[in-house]
Amino acid sequence: MNGVDLDVKRGEFFGLLGPNGAGKTTLIKVLCGIILPDGGEAFVNGYDVVRERDKVKASVSFVAGGRWIGFDYALSMRENLHLFGLLSGLSSTEARARTRESLDLVGLTDKADERIETLSSGMRQRALVARGLVVETPIFFLDEPTVGIDPEGAHEIRRFIKEELNEKKGQTVFLTTHYTDEAEMLCDRIALINKGKIVACGTKEELCELIQRRESIEVTAIGLVNALEEKIRSLDHVDSLKLEIDEPVTGRGRIRVTTREPEELTQKLMTVLNSFNVKILGVDTSKTRLEDVFLEFLS
Amino acid sequence: MSSSPKKDGDDAMERILRAPQPAAVGWRQLLEVIKCQAWFRLKSFYFWKLELVLELIGISVNVLTFYFISILGGEALNVSLQPYGESYVAFYAVGMAIHYTIDTSGLRKPAKEFQRLYWKGEVETWLVAPAPFWTFFIASQVFGLIRMSLPILGWLVFGILLGGNIAPSPNIGMIILLILFGLVATTGYGILATSTFYFLEAKTGEVPLLFVTNLLIYPVTGLVFPFMILPRWLQVIGLTLPQTYVYDGFRRALLNPNNYSPTLPIHNILPFHPILTDLLCTVPLSLLLLWFGWWAFKRSVNYAKRNGTLTRWV
Numbered sequence: 001m002n003g004v005d006l007d008v009k010r011g012e013f014f015g016l017l018g019p020n021g022a023g024k025t026t027l028i029k030v031l032c033g034i035i036l037p038d039g040g041e042a043f044v045n046g047y048d049v050v051r052e053r054d055k056v057k058a059s060v061s062f063v064a065g066g067r068w069i070g071f072d073y074a075l076s077m078r079e080n081l082h083l084f085g086l087l088s089g090l091s092s093t094e095a096r097a098r099t100r101e102s103l104d105l106v107g108l109t110d111k112a113d114e115r116i117e118t119l120s121s122g123m124r125q126r127a128l129v130a131r132g133l134v135v136e137t138p139i140f141f142l143d144e145p146t147v148g149i150d151p152e153g154a155h156e157i158r159r160f161i162k163e164e165l166n167e168k169k170g171q172t173v174f175l176t177t178h179y180t181d182e183a184e185m186l187c188d189r190i191a192l193i194n195k196g197k198i199v200a201c202g203t204k205e206e207l208c209e210l211i212q213r214r215e216s217i218e219v220t221a222i223g224l225v226n227a228l229e230e231k232i233r234s235l236d237h238v239d240s241l242k243l244e245i246d247e248p249v250t251g252r253g254r255i256r257v258t259t260r261e262p263e264e265l266t267q268k269l270m271t272v273l274n275s276f277n278v279k280i281l282g283v284d285t286s287k288t289r290l291e292d293v294f295l296e297f298l299s
Numbered sequence: 300m301s302s303s304p305k306k307d308g309d310d311a312m313e314r315i316l317r318a319p320q321p322a323a324v325g326w327r328q329l330l331e332v333i334k335c336q337a338w339f340r341l342k343s344f345y346f347w348k349l350e351l352v353l354e355l356i357g358i359s360v361n362v363l364t365f366y367f368i369s370i371l372g373g374e375a376l377n378v379s380l381q382p383y384g385e386s387y388v389a390f391y392a393v394g395m396a397i398h399y400t401i402d403t404s405g406l407r408k409p410a411k412e413f414q415r416l417y418w419k420g421e422v423e424t425w426l427v428a429p430a431p432f433w434t435f436f437i438a439s440q441v442f443g444l445i446r447m448s449l450p451i452l453g454w455l456v457f458g459i460l461l462g463g464n465i466a467p468s469p470n471i472g473m474i475i476l477l478i479l480f481g482l483v484a485t486t487g488y489g490i491l492a493t494s495t496f497y498f499l500e501a502k503t504g505e506v507p508l509l510f511v512t513n514l515l516i517y518p519v520t521g522l523v524f525p526f527m528i529l530p531r532w533l534q535v536i537g538l539t540l541p542q543t544y545v546y547d548g549f550r551r552a553l554l555n556p557n558n559y560s561p562t563l564p565i566h567n568i569l570p571f572h573p574i575l576t577d578l579l580c581t582v583p584l585s586l587l588l589l590w591f592g593w594w595a596f597k598r599s600v601n602y603a604k605r606n607g608t609l610t611r612w613v
Contacts, residue, residue, distance in 0.1 A: 026607070032427055033426070033427075034423060034426055034427065034604065034609060034610065035604050035605075035607055035609065036601060036604040036605045038605060054429065057426075057427060057428065057429045058429040060427075062423075062427045064423065070420060070421055070423050070424035070427075071419075071420075071421070071424075072339065072419065072421060073419065074339075074342075075339055075342075079339060082335070083332070083335055083336065083339065084424060084428060086328060086331045086332045086335055086430070087332055087424070087425065087428035087429070087430040087434075088428050088429055088430070089325070089328050089429055089430070090328070091327065091328065091331070092331050092335075
């Protein structure tokens with residue numbers, strides 16, 4: 001990591017948005033004291049992450065995402081959470097009560113006594129969130145908490161984090177994600193990270209303002225092929241491009257480009273698509289979204 | 300591009316205020332952690348019944364083998380073991396009992412349990428939670444002792460059955476102290492061996508430092524034959540290992556506590572009872588090993604934290 005300069009205020013919902021391998025998890029691990037930085041300085045809850053690691057550990061909850069982290073597969077979910085409560089300084093009675101509440105909050109009460117290895121990946125992810133809830137700390141680090149969870153479950157976890165943790169309890173939340181919608185929906189401020197560097201930081205509006213003069217064109221079509229990407233990118237006035245093919249057989253999907261010259265580019269785009277025999281289902285021109293900012297800064 | 304735009308704020312003041320204060324982890328919680336962890340490890344040890352039966356069969360066959368070897372050695376062999384109660388089988392079985400206590404459950408556990416923790420992705424849990432990491436090692440040792448208690452009893456029982464009785468009044472106090480400091484010593488060495496997990500990337504299979512110790516225990520500590528029969532250069536190596544003193548003291552305290560005959564060279568140097576001498580040699584070695592082991596382990600964790608190799612998932 002290099003060139004990371006961030007301040008997160010108490011009670012803020014802060015998002016770190018970046019593609020895979022950008023350094024999101026590394027940064028969160030540095031802030032939790034799991035990785036030691038070889039330079040610079042970082043403070044969490046006012047404590048130095050290198051010199052005051054014990055105080056940092058007692059100040060944070062860390063919810064890792066998408067992997068099998070931190071659970072003993074031979075134990076039930078209740079036992080795992082109970083042990084974590086004890087490790088975090090709760091008495092046995094408190095740990096038991098907090099375990100019950102946490103499992104209830106993530107909707108896993110009926111699975112409490114099942115062994116972790118028998119749960120689906122989505123349920124394990126919920127269990128990780130539940131573990132983070134066992135102890136009430138001022139700061140909550142969430143590393144891609146909704147990866148692998150079904151839409152309904154992801155919505156419920158997002159709602160819980162936003163409303164219960166951040167708004168009602170006033171906990172500072174530091175979220176990493178590569179979902180622009182998630183960051184847009186939840187975060188007060190967002191930092192964009194790429195290749196270990198913070199490339200932009202601000203509220204959603206402030207970030208969008210950075211590329212305000214651009215508009216985005218979204219074309220929904222059938223017959224899209226990957227070869228189009230290079231062809232469209234070579235056109236004048238294309239600032240960013242995203243090609244998504246949902247159905248590989250029919251080539252159904254969408255193309256999203258941002259540009260300063262929407263009218264001129266739309267015409268050229270249609271010409272290219274026609275030359276590839278693409279059947280256009282719809283064209284939508286809209287103002288900048290966070291996803292456009294993301295694509296712009298990371299391209 | 301730098302991280303702009305940013306809101307103006309009172310970040311410096313936030314740092315100075317340092318509130319809210321994190322909760323401290325007290326001794327009661329630490330004891331709870333140790334109890335809970337040890338219990339959970341026992342609970343998840345699925346095949347313990349079958350494994351225990353097989354282990355006891357193995358021990359009985361092993362003692363029986365050495366019983367026949369003692370017959371081969373004749374009466375002279377037993378007489379040569381007079382400071383240990385004049386029975387080679389008892390000498391051997393009691394030695395194996397203390398070997399199981401401090402080596403099998405003490406020496407090996409830290410490294411093996413840490414390997415398990417790493418590959419199951421649990422290192423992060425322990426390192427993110429405020430409880431100090433040494434509670435993990437203590438919990439592992441408690442589990443190890445509970446787990447090995449029946450095999451240890453097996454060695455003693457089979458040894459007594461085939462080799463004769465223990466002393467009418469064994470020195471229980473010394474036995475307890477020798478076990479305690481023996482465990483501290485082997486745990487210290489075990490934690491030292493665990494540090495190779497990161498330093499030498501010894502993440503699976505044999506732990507290098509444990510391999511060296513295991514290689515030395517049988518030939519140089521007097522585990523299966525009296526220490527004094529060793530050549531001088533092997534004795535010098537043996538005297539650097541705490542096991543030498545613990546095996547000797549434990550056997551003497553259990554089998555023949557009132558005998559003053561020297562069984563280690565150090566007994567001729569220090570003017571104390573041989574069992575007390577064994578204890579006096581064990582204590583500084585155990586404290587030194589524990590300190591050095593913990594120091595090395597912390598260094599290895601910091602080394603891994605700097606390299607980003609601390610946890611299975613980066």
